[in-house]
Amino acid sequence: MMKRIDAHNKYKWDLISLYKNDNDFLVDLELYIEKNRELLKYKNKLNNKIDFLNFLRESILVDQSISKINHFLKHLYIEQNNSRLLNLESIFNNKLQEFDGKFSWVSEEIKNVGKRKILKWLSEDNQLVHYSESYKDFFKNIRYLLPQRHRELISKVSNSSSIIYEMYEVMRFKDNEEKKLIYNNKEYIINQKFISDILTYSDPVNDQQLRIQASLKFKEELKYKQHTYAKLYESIVKEEIESAKLVGMKSFKNNFFERDDFSITNFLNLINFTSKNSRAYYKYYEIIKRYLNLEKFYGTDSSLELFKLERKNYSIEEAQEIIKNSLKPMGEKYISNLEYCLSNNRVDYYEDKNKSTGAFTIGSYTYDSLISLNYTNDIDSISTLTHELGHAVHNLFAKQSQPRPLNSFSNMIAEVASTFNEHLLFDYLLEKEKDEKRKLILIQNRIEFIFSNFFSAIADAEFEYQCYKLSEKGEVLTLGKISEILRKANKKVLGNSVFDKYDNEVGKYSWIAISHIFEQPFYIYKYAVSIAVSFKLYSDFKRTGDETQIINFLKDGGSLKVTELFKKYNFDCKNQESYKDLILEVEKLVDTFESILNKK
Structure with a gap:
């Protein structure tokens, strides 16, 4: 498999x-520093319309x-050990410390001017009127605005508190090296590609222990540092809770749900709904368990392809062609934008030991979006x-349709747009595939996609929610408590597991791989909501054959609040019925999977 260093x-x-x-770099940095200093001239002047608008501009x-x-x-995302970049990033961060607390007066002055005046001033300026929604949000949360002196103090210590988050990234990715496993006198290099391959393509019976040992070796760093990660996570949770209380919030719930336009009531209803409608989850794994007829059935057996078929490898050019063909129903303008996003240097394809794992896209007001992934020449990579x-x-x-900042x-x-694409890809591949066994594998992948992005995401969100609740009560989040919360969350949302345990200790540290709980608290459940919305849009699209609705959704960007935007496209987050189409779809897929498999 090609490595990034060898790629074109x-x-x-x-x-x-x-x-x-x-x-x-340093010249541009100094120019930026100087421009920031110039903004300080507006202190004590924002109560004047001209000065306020000039300051904003x-x-x-x-x-x-x-x-x-x-x-x-x-670039540090894909070369995390680049010494030149690390040095420049350090200089950059140190230089910016000059302004710690220096602009805390801005919020105080805008607060004193008042919502009515600020919105009126913005409405009278054709260039800045689009910032009105941002200031509406500001005044919505104004009750949490601390006095200026307190905000200056918090601003001065904010850099040190952010180190907690950075430590997770360093421990997970920057200091790790590829591991070697000796099994039955054979050496294996354990990396993401190998793990993905062996969990999917290996022999169900003969390689069962190899899958277990490879998985344990891959998670070895997590096991060795499990107590450290537990303390790190507890620190993050406590810091978030304390920060909420510092600004006058009664609970962490006010911060993570009230501000995200997805209420805590909506969140709890989603968990409750999923818990009552997750029967397809373990039914699917029961089907695989029966088919494989293994004496013991482990989590490392759950993703195996059920037929020994010749592996299909796809070059990057072949993958691009499949993607373009699958997305053609979206229309010419979509394909034009797609080709632009696929052009040279906008996607970083291949794996490297100092590259962030997983796949992600980085947007920018000024520059083109950047994509990073670890391409492994298979259907999974095409889907990613x-x-x-x-x-x-x-x-x-x-960006083409909305002014700044409404284009963010x-x-x-x-996640609606990204999962919508995957719906299209699945149907395209299923339609083109003539081999019944390969069709079954596609259905298997589709089911696991929904499980990962909906059911498992909700279980992880319940786990995160219960950790915060416990910490908010003043209890210490020990490693034992964290792993027990995870066990209960999985049982509540997913039901009783069909899997045997291959190692009693894995449950104590498997949660560490849920990177979002460290980096972006209460981000996980949003995947679940998004996939439900995208499926609703896709169902409408398949029924009408008209791409106008989804294209309009893409063009709307951030011009509406989240729940308002979804409601515009007939998805009501307050109504549990909105999620039913997705549940019916996955139940239908599992039944189809079972029916075809029984015939085989």
Whole structure:
């Protein structure tokens, strides 16, 4: 399998070329610092309309002036040990400390001016009127605005508290090396590609122990550092809870749900609904268990392809062609934007030991979206690339159709576009496939996609929610308590497990791999909501054959609140009935899977 270092340059990001030497970077940084200093002249002047509008206009230009530096430093995602970039990032962060607490007066002055005046001033300026929604949000949360002196103090210590989050990234990715496993006198290099292959393509009986040993070896770092991760996670949870209380919130719930336009009531209803409608989850694994007829059935057996078929490998060019063909029903404009997002240096394809694992898309007001993944020449990689291209094309449509800042949007909106693409890809591949066994594998992948993005996401969200509730009561989140919360959350949402345990200790540290709970608390459940919304849009699309609705959704960007946008496209987050189509779909897929498998 090709490594990133050996790949053609067109298959890599080309961000280093933004600054061919450090001096150019430092010159731009100093210009940014100077422009920030100039903004301080507006202190005690924001109660004047002209000064307020000029301050906002200049602030936007200052933000734009740093976009090149920010884009350049994103290269650290795919070369996390790049010493040059790490040094420049350190200089950048140190320089910005000059402004710690220096702009805390802005919120206080805007608060004193008042909502009515600010919105009136914005409405009278054709260029800045689009920022009205941002200021509505500001005044909505104004009761949580601390006095200026307190905010200055918090601002000064914010850098040290953010280190907690950075430690997780360092421990998980930056210091790790590929591992070796000796099994039955044979050496295996354990990396993401090997794990993916062996859990999917290996022999169900003869390789069962190899799958277990490889999985344990892959998670070895987590096991050795499990107590450290537990303490790290407890610190993150406590910091979030304490931060909410510092600004006058009664609970962490106010921060994570009230501000996200998805209420705690909606969240709890979603968990309750899923818990009562998850019968398809373990029914599916019971079907596989019966078919494989293994004496013991482990989690490492659950993703096996059930037929020994010749593996199909797809070059990047072949993958791109499949994606374009599958998304053709979206229309010419979509395909045009898709091809733009696939052009050279916009996707970083291949794995490297110092590259962030997983796949992600990074947007920017000024620059094109960037995609990173670990391409492994299979259908899974094509699906992943299709998903990420959904984000990139969504970003492009929004930038083409909405003014700043309405062309940016939350993760919950973003995941609709990406999962919609996967729905299209699945139906395209299923229609083109003539081999009955390969069709069954496609259905298997589709079921697991829904399980991962809906059912498992809700179980993880319940786990996260219960951890925060426990910590908010003043209890210590020990490793034992965390693993017990995870066990109960999985049972509540997914039901009784059909899996045997291959290692009693794995449950104590398997939760560590849920990176979102460290990096973006209460992000996971948004996948579940998004996939339900995208399925509703896709159902409408299949029924009408008209792409107008989904294209309009992409163009809307962040012009509406999350729940308002979804309701515009006939998905009501307050109504549990909105989720039923997705449940019926997965139950139908599981029944179809069982029927075909029984025939075999």
